[in-house]
Amino acid sequence: MTGGDSLPPIARALVGEIEGHLLVAAARAEGRTAAARFTAPFDWLGDARRREVEERFEAEYLTLARTSWQRTAERAGRLRGEYEERYRALRRRLLAGFLLGACAVFGCAGVLVAVLGAGRG
Numbered sequence: 001m002t003g004g005d006s007l008p009p010i011a012r013a014l015v016g017e018i019e020g021h022l023l024v025a026a027a028r029a030e031g032r033t034a035a036a037r038f039t040a041p042f043d044w045l046g047d048a049r050r051r052e053v054e055e056r057f058e059a060e061y062l063t064l065a066r067t068s069w070q071r072t073a074e075r076a077g078r079l080r081g082e083y084e085e086r087y088r089a090l091r092r093r094l095l096a097g098f099l100l101g102a103c104a105v106f107g108c109a110g111v112l113v114a115v116l117g118a119g120r121g
Contacts, residue, residue, distance in 0.1 A: 023069075024062070031061030 007015065035057035039050050 027062055027065040028058065031058035031065075034058075034061055 032054070035054035038057055039045065039053050042050065042053075045053065
């Protein structure tokens, strides 16, 4: 995304939709360019057949791009889940370590107070 995590959800959705439209428009343009390059050597094709081949090529190009984007989004979702789980596990370990350390410090302080108090009396 564009780093607009501080935006309200409606604005984030709108930005995401605009980015999606721009991405599709760019893929269509790339597909048209690739189709024109592909059909350029076929000078024996008539204009109508050349346009038909270019349109089919562009459609296939866009289909492949969408499939690739879907796979990427699915993988990103899986990775996000994995990283979130690791982050939660790390937080649990750090909290447990902190609590264990605090208990050790307070335990040692308690023993020290007891020893010093017993030495005076």
